[in-house]
Amino acid sequence: MSALFAPIQLRGLKLANRIMVSPMCQYSAEDGSATDWHFTHINNLSLSGAAMFCIEATHVESIGRITPGCLGLYSDANEAALKPILASVRKHSRAAIAMQLAHAGRKGSSYRPWDGGQQLPFAKGGWQTEAPSAIAHKDGEVQPTALDDAGLARIRDAFVSAARRAEQLGIDALELHAAHGYLMHQFLSPIANKRTDRYGGSLENRMRFPLEVYDAVRAAFPDYKPIGIRVSATDWVDGGWDLSQTVEFAKELKKRGADWIDVSSGGVSPFQKIPLGPGYQVPLAQGIKEATGLTTMAVGLITEAKQAEDIVASGKADMVALARGMLYDPRWGWHAAAELGGEVAAPPQYWRSQPSTQKALFGKTSFGAR
Incomplete structure (x- = not known):
């Protein structure tokens, strides 16, 4: 039996396989509200064969967006725009739907990637960003405002409000975004946190605000629904965040009942030196899993079915999350199942698509036509 296509239980959510469609920013929202692009994107990839689809970084307040085109869940309009999309997914797909809640901090107010991705000036529609410390991400950028206690409380409350809206939408799981240089x-x-109060300095202090956000969201979201967190396990910069600190953070999350840790890396400094290559982040996930026993997801240039199978079968991680591979091949899960001898759920309209050598791919026999 394929390890990749074995079921896994995340709190009250049973997944049929170990594949998640990773949250991928589409930069196509309007004032945080999903558009027809999101309808197409989400419905398409909810039929990929992955057991869970995670909606892209969904920002908890307007100034927390990366770009003016980023998705949000901070208004009634944002919530209403997602309802018909999710209704369509539920009608045609068995995939669980997760949502990644996020705040960009000092990396907000940026152009969309295809417009250069650099900081967006106030004169072009940009806004004043906020961060732990008044330190810009890059030299020459406008400095963020250092958050005071009132600002921290406002953002915690914004995460809670977004979590409650997600529950009203029927979202099955949440992932908190604590990676890629965001808040x-x-x-x-x-590197980014130079505070001298209870939120800066020691590892315990630097972990305090993310853990407070996790605790607040966990208290607001139904207990039977899982909550995971995405981390950057290393900054790839000397003197920055690293794997040993991530392990300590993961231990604290495990104490709080976190259901998974999604292990990425980098993003907090333009001076990072990332050794890109197939599965380059898998050892980070493996290190956290071995040190903590926390359910882990491996991400990063995982593109081949046998590669994903080896990651799970060898115990390096419990699940894999695919991004670019899914965009390139929106039926990646189907093809992986055909190669590895697994089964996936598919709408009956597509049952005839399975290869003649894989009659059990969808757990159904082919049907005839007059």
């Missing part, structure tokens, strides 16, 4: 990662990393 919670900024608190964790000594």
